[in-house]
Amino acid sequence: MHGVDRAAAAFRDLLAPQAERNGQIVLVPEFDPDQFPSVHAYNFGGVRRPPPDNAVLPRDHWSFGVIDRLFHDVRRSIGSSRNSFGLFGNSAGAQFVLRYLALNEASSVDLAVAANCGCYMLPDLAKDYPDGMGGIGLDEAHLRRYLTRPLVILLGDADNDPDAPDLPRWDEAMAQGPHRLARGLWHFRHCTELARSLGVTLGWRLQIAPGAGHVDQLIYDQGADILNG
Template identity: 95%
Template sequence: MSEFTLAEGAGSFVFRDDGAAPSPRSMRVFSFCPRSSHRHTRIIVAMHGVDRAAAEFRDLLAPQAERNGQIVLVPEFDPDQFPGVHAYNFGGVRRPPPDNAVLPRDHWNFGVIDRLFHDVRRTIGSSRDTFGLFGNSAGAQFVLRYLALNEAASVDLAVAANCGCYMLPDLTKDYPDGMGGIGLDECHLRRYLTRLLVILLGDADNDPEDPHLPRWDEAMAQGPHRLARGLWHFQHCTELARSLGVTLGWKLQIAPGAGHVDQLIYDQGADILNG
């Protein structure tokens, strides 16, 4: 367990993750605490982008969090401890190619989110049993995989914004493109599709020439740009839920005029998570 105080305004602290496997590790968490904070204040865990710029991401979320009265926690998945997309975006489920070996479940990186929330909750004396989860771009890829592969019992609502490529709820496609080959079954698909999740898309995130747009074959099959891919994926999952006989828990929201990295996205995400 970590020992720290959550100061008003912007700050940071070191979270000692004693539950990490194969051994404990520490990670820095960038925080924001509103002036109106009390024991019932809403807590949001936010996942930064591929740039790993956790402090800057916290600063972008802070203005709306102050207006809404929300605590924001941005854990820093630094590239030394979590190198590459396989260790961050994809959750450390498999080793990177050419190995591709599936790691033991307790080595996956998703559990740090729950442990961080419960550590902060205990430290500040919060009455909150659940938290909101937000991610943009690479952070959204982490959010979606976290919801799909884990119990995630402490998350009451999640927002995944402007994903570049979507993992398919498909057990015939190997992870990370699908959900196959890592010990999951149809119960996991059903649970994933019933999550309380908002897919948030900027309607100006529509540049097919964006140099950071994923371009591997599976990504290109989903559409020419992020907006098209998000719309396609939401429709695909709507039809999949219907075929499985479950009620889709997801909602689709469009941020008018918002691009890929855009304050409009961050503000709308914070508002959605305000309930």
């Protein structure tokens, strides 16, 4: 899943070299800004209308369904016997990946990687979506399921610029840390503690990409290798 720049072709080209070495097929759906014009339509999955409306849209209007339809369409067209796929997103794409895992069955995903996310949705039913998981018909079973998903939080240890362009700076984002690396570390600790308090086994892992910045070939190569198992 590409970033906020919506540069799907460039994102594919960054992922392709390592994926080809691993024998993987890369699919990068493009969420065109004309059809998906805001963070609400792409990063947040089109679940609610943008403020001040904030109305929750019908589930069949959410953006997440594209992923499963694309996988099954390509699977049929190439005659593949695979019944599952790996999912990778960087930056805005990581926000999409995390919300996809939290709000959907995601039964065909065998492993997901969310890299260098700028702001994390909290597994909190008391906080309304998109900042939390409340107000959209979810319950504790959905929260527990989300925490048990097979997920890697991948962070570049050089993605630590508090003045980085496109770094989310609304209040909820700033409360998570001054930059993306700090926010990722904070979120993983928070969810580890939450899973323990709920008595569930956290399905997530944390990986650090040494020397990697925000948009960095090291991140894409490590992401492809993680999904290759």
